[in-house]
Amino acid sequence: MPTQVNYAALDGLHTFPRLLFHHAQVRPAAPAMREKNLGIWQTWTWADVAERVRALACGLASLGFKRGDNLAIIGDNRPHLYMMMSAAQCLGGVPVPLYQDAVAAEMLFVLQDAGIRFAIVEDQEQVDKLLEIKDQLPTLEHIVYDDPRGMRHYNQPFLHDVHELMEMGRIHDRNHPDFLNAEVEQGHFDDVSVMLYTSGTTGKPKGVCQTHAAFIAAAQGGAQVDKLGADGDILSYLPMAWVGDHLFSFAQSLVCGFTINCPESADTVMTDLREIGPTYYFAPPRVFESLLTSVQIRMEDAGPIKQKLYHHFMQVAKRCGADILDGKPVSGADRFQYWLGSLMIYGPLRNVLGMSRIKVAYTAGAAIGPELFKFYRSIGINLKQLYGQTETCAYVCLQPDGQVKSDTVGAPAPGVEIKIADNGEVLVKGAMLLKEYYQRPDATAESINADGYFLTGDAGFLDEDGHLKIIDRAKDVGKLSNGAMFAPNYIENKLKFYPFVKEAVCFGHDRDMVTAFINIDIGAVGNWAERRNIAYAGYTDLAGKAQVLELIKTCIEEVNAGLAHDAMVADSQVHRFLVLHKELDPDDDELTRTRKVRRNFIAEKYKVLIDALYAGKPNQYIETEVKFEDGRRGKVSADLTIVDAKTFPVAKKAA
């Protein structure tokens, strides 16, 4: 366990509640939070937020919330939910954000595990979920809801409107004016500030306990690298239960004092992004991917002159855009061309994407395709990668400005030590490490070794500049039967760069060749099909069209050609593939809630398809159960064609 004595900050600002009240004092009128309500952006200043947090905390206390209690937080990103996080922390409690799109049964485990007594939820939908499982939650005493809509007929005494709670709190505060300050004073930097549950890619979710000191260290380190100040804006739209949102929207906003902006609804994020024009932006690669896909689709529908301009200037950007951003030498002619391109293409494009004001944008959560990454950098968006996990406050490596390489995740961040284990696993140590897994000393012991290093479970190596390069999950890296390395993620990421490929799952461990399942992107392929007058009835139908298979085949063969150039992975060329008849979906447990592929589950579920791929069959019938959003079940079935892709001879064999 790292010693954290040196994190008792001199100014006493070493817990989040203290930071909050500090901002309320030094910049009371500056905006702290915004939310779009009834079509208009509403602003809360730091003073407003502090007043509300105070009221909420006192309200919670008068309901009986005590030091050490856990507060479940379920809902989209809403100012009141963020404020409740602070309120719980003021009282020495621990906020436990949950993924808001999970069904009740999925939430049950976490709610039971954390022994939840109090929950704050966004709306009626979430209240209903909790009521559905309340019988199995003997500890749950109070539920507070933010949005009163549809709640008129709920008369259970344990349900409270958030405004009612604030009123209770204000009365409590008037009667006991010193209560809250004393509670905040008691807060210690080594107290647990938040509990984030791991997404459960491996086994049951575990509650990761992070201290104030850990998150503040991570937030300060990041702010130092990127010179973040109080005058920024961030759009908070990623699930509050995700460590990335907690670091960027909550911890860094409190450390730096910038403004968080909550979108109107999940469907309006793109519009809200344009209206806010954040200076600081965070998105997983798939968001950048789908943005680029939509740009590409729209460009294909544009007039010939626009298309010509776009393609010409994208070539220019590809040639010199990233170098200009990195401050490397570029010829005068190219600079002029790039300037012209900025005027005509890149500037408007950045504006359409809502990225005109961006100083720094980050992506993490999965590897990003190098082409995709270069695209954003080449049009002048300072997109960078970072690397981290829930257990490290999402803070291990950052790409410093000027040293951005698409195939690494950057250099170790300030205060972080990295070591590569003999089996290639990345080990890290620093102030940002987890305190423990909640009530799981066994798991804590397993994940932190005797020297205090956390075992990330990722395989990687440090390159000549000391930048970390992640290949895959350590346990996913396998071997083909001829002994060559097989890193499925690496191949899948290459495939997923094609706008037509939404998801790919590769198999090959202990086999003589690599095969793949493909999910097509219904938007991109649908548009492609429309322009070729190919009629289709839905995903399953489109996925089975011979022309579509041919299209995917060309993508795979291009990837194969690329793989053949690299001796390390040349044997991993995809020999056979099929296009799945349904989209992989977290509701069917095929993806995690953060939309990562659950490889083993898929391998088990679609065993007949894998067998068919390796048995050399030309096609295979399959029937699969699917769960709809309302919880009903149905079946989809299809006779899938299996396609052989061309492979290429290895360019040069490793010595």
Add this chain to the structure above:
Amino acid sequence: MSRKIGDVILDLQNISLRFGGVKALTDISFNIREHEVRAIIGPNGAGKSSMLNVINGVYHPQDGKIFYRGAERKKMEPHMAASTGIARTFQNIALFKGMSVLDNIMTGRTLKMKSNMFLQGLWLGPARNEELAHRRKVEEIIDFLEIQHIRKTPVGRLPYGLQKRVDLGRALAMEPQILLLDEPMAGMNVEEKQDMCRFILDVNDQFGTTIVLIEHDMGVVMDISDRVVVLDYGKKIGDGLPDEVRSNPEVIRAYLGAGH
């Protein structure tokens, strides 16, 4: 349910409607109570839409009397229906395709705008404040119907299910006391139907709006209505609670044929 069904708000007595020799409606009597969800069902050509058109004054029945809030209603034009608090949606969506969702719903506020056209055109003083107040109301409806993401999208570009929702939004913008819905769920998939049911029940519940709806989907009708009236060939063949209507032999005959 805490929603209280009140007194009779609209009473139709012995209504008959003829187009030349065609008898669309023959001697139909039924009433609508305040705050209830009243369904009108029947096979194709039974006279359901005609009945709705009688209620909001598009057709004038040759015989019969209509009492609205206790007073007998004389011959009435459709725009007068609107000003007395009766709004409707249409079987075939009748929105302004080229206008945005926001503007379409705003048209529902026309009757409520008091300032004169000249001031409105210049967006001056009182007209401006008035428009802001109306805009707020419209935004509340947009929020209520969960269509924020298409606020500025031209209606013509929206899928059918969403257009239906906008149509409902425009009717709601009038803040009606009685809302007439002509097949609000026709052509929708299961999920869209569920959404629409929820919105109809929410309107009824939160705003206390009386709802009269024509619908073909029996599951929907039986689920959400308080009382059902059944028409067949312009005559009333059943009237009562959903369960009563479902077991009414005449209704079964009209729907399933004589053999049953």
